[in-house]
Amino acid sequence: MTNAELWARREQAVARGVGTMHQRFAARAKNAELWDVEGxxxxxxxxxxxxxxxxxxxxxxxxxxxxxxxxxxxSCFQVNPYESYVALAEKLNAAAPGPSPKKSIFLTTGVEAVENAVKIARVATGRPGIIxxxxxxxxxxxxGMALTGKVAPYKVGFGPFPTDIYHVPYPVAYHGVTEQMSLEALDGxxxxxxxxxRVAAIILEPVQGEGGFYAASPSFMQALRKLCDEHGMLLICDEIQTGFARTGKLFATEYSGIEPDLMTVAKAMAGGFPISGVVGKADIMxxxxxxxxxxxYGGSPLGCVAGLKVMEIIEQDNLCGRAVEIGxxxxxxxxxxxxxxxxxxxEVRNLGAMIAMELVMDEEADRPDPExxxxxxxxxxxxxxxxxxxxIRGNxxxxxxxxxxxxxxxNEGLDILEEVMSAD
Structure with a gap:
């Protein structure tokens, strides 16, 4: 079976709305290498x-x-519970930033974690608004779409969305958006x-993922923490892409020295097995x-045992330190x-091994080059x-x-990148 043959079958069988970046079908993978169906x-x-x-x-x-x-x-944890769910909760509660006692719930996907964090924030505060x-x-x-700050392709044609959701600019120095501008937008x-x-919570990624790998500085995170405390709002840190050693810390929030009220986790949590979670202050949870x-399927036993092993591997192999070296x-x-x-x-930017380069024309930040x-x-x-x-500009x-x-x-991969960019 060739990639082309499988792609033709995919086009006939799979809904168009599921975007696929590469028309190469995985057959096997090991560590940092993958082989397609053609070898x-x-x-x-x-x-x-x-x-x-x-x-x-x-x-x-x-x-x-x-x-x-x-x-x-x-077995479904809500019917017959199992020890691995409890053990993973204990591990994450102990590892989450800040001194407050923590509790956790486990789900299946990242967006499920986000949905539940919003539910918890609203019931804990009695307020509807989310920023x-x-x-x-x-x-x-x-x-998830209501909270997402990018229209195409995520929101086009899918509305109306849940109400009481508000957006403000994320600080991006490369594009002239300062921390002060973001804070003034909140005030406005x-x-x-x-x-x-009326605001239950502010939610943000410590490093924006799909948005372009822009990192919030410790000072901005601290300003948000102070603002939330002043107004009785909760601070939700979305660590779905940044978590589990990717940035050089177990969680990127650790760089800021703050304690979030709630934290969403998923992706690298179980090394490829579907599981997600919300970790937060016990009284709020x-x-x-x-x-x-x-x-x-929340907190699948397969995901829980994989998650426990991931936590062990991160510590044993010092993957936080390795992320810094890779970056x-x-x-x-x-x-x-x-x-x-x-x-x-x-611009080249990174926090640990969460690395990006932004491509522009004539070295001008306001001239993106998505092509x-x-x-x-x-x-x-x-x-x-x-x-x-x-x-957000595809560049x-x-x-x-x-x-x-x-x-x-x-270095072999970077050699390929350099060859491709030299030829372009």
Whole structure:
């Protein structure tokens, strides 16, 4: 079976709304490498969109899941609970930022975690309003889309959306949006659109994912924490893409020195097995009545045992330290490329191994080059390198290699990137 044959079948069988970046069908994968159905090898700088931080098919995770399968695959935690759910909650509660006692719930997908964080925030405060940020991404359910600060392709034709959702600018220095501007926009929102006493929570990604890998500074995070405390609002940190060692800390929020009220987690949480969660201050998490939270597959035993093993691997293999090393390697190579005449690279930025380069025309930040971005992604795939684009203007290439990848593999992938960009 060829990629082309499978793509023709996909076009006939799968709904058009499911976008697919690469027309290459995975057959197997190991650590930071993937092979398609035709046997072609790829270096994977996507990691399933930041899911495989521990690499593809880590044998320690595989063995843990196999052992669980020998016992049972599903009982539903709300019917017959199991120890691995409780053990994973204990691990995350202890690891979450801040000194307050924590509790957790587990679900299946990232956006489910976001939906439940909003539910918890509203029931805990008795308020309806939620403030999110332009450029943010929080998923594709109705509430997820309402919170997401990007219209195309996520919101087009799907409205109306849930009400009492408000957006303000996210601080992006490269595009001239200062922290002060964002804080003033919040103040303006409170004067013109919603009384802060009606706001349940502010939600943000410590580093915007789909929005372009822009990081909120510690000072901005601290200002939000202070603002929330002043008005009795909750602060929700969406760590779905930033979590589990990707940024050089277990959670990116740790860089700011603040304690969020609620935190959403998913993606790299279980090394490729579907699970997500909300971790938060115990008194807030307990605001919902029994039966108000949960789901049939929420906290799957397979995901729980995989999640426990991921936490163990992160510690044993020092993946937080490795993320910092990977970020420095990429930053050095990309800046060297920029310095060697690749003027299309407008900015290189990273927090640990959450790395991006923004592509522009004539070195001007306000002249994005999404066409070049698309060509680089396509041409790199032809030469055996899997890349992802992102950004509200479609002109950012993001790098999310496995934190277990060797320097040799990483440099091989960067060599391909440099070759592709030199030829363009």
């Amino acid at each position: 072609k090898r790829y270096i994977d700088f996507a990691s399933g969109i930041a899911v495989n931080n521990t690499g593809h098919s880590d044998p320690r995770i595989v063995e843990a899941v196999k052992a669980q399968l020998d016992n049972f695959s599903h 999110a940020f332009k450029g943010g991404f929080h998923g594709r359910t109705m509430m 929102l409170f004067k013109a659109d919603i009384d802060p006493k 307990d605001a919902a009545a029994p039966g108000g939270l949960g789901g049939t 420095e390697l990429f930053k050095s190579r990309l800046l060297r490329m920029k310095g060697n005449g690749m003027s299309s690279i407008g 070049l971005t698309g060509r680089i992604v396509r041409d790199a795939a032809e030469k055996g390198l899997t890349l992802l684009s992102c950004g 950012v290439i993001r790098f999310l290699p496995a934190l277990t990848a060797s320097d040799d593999i990483l």
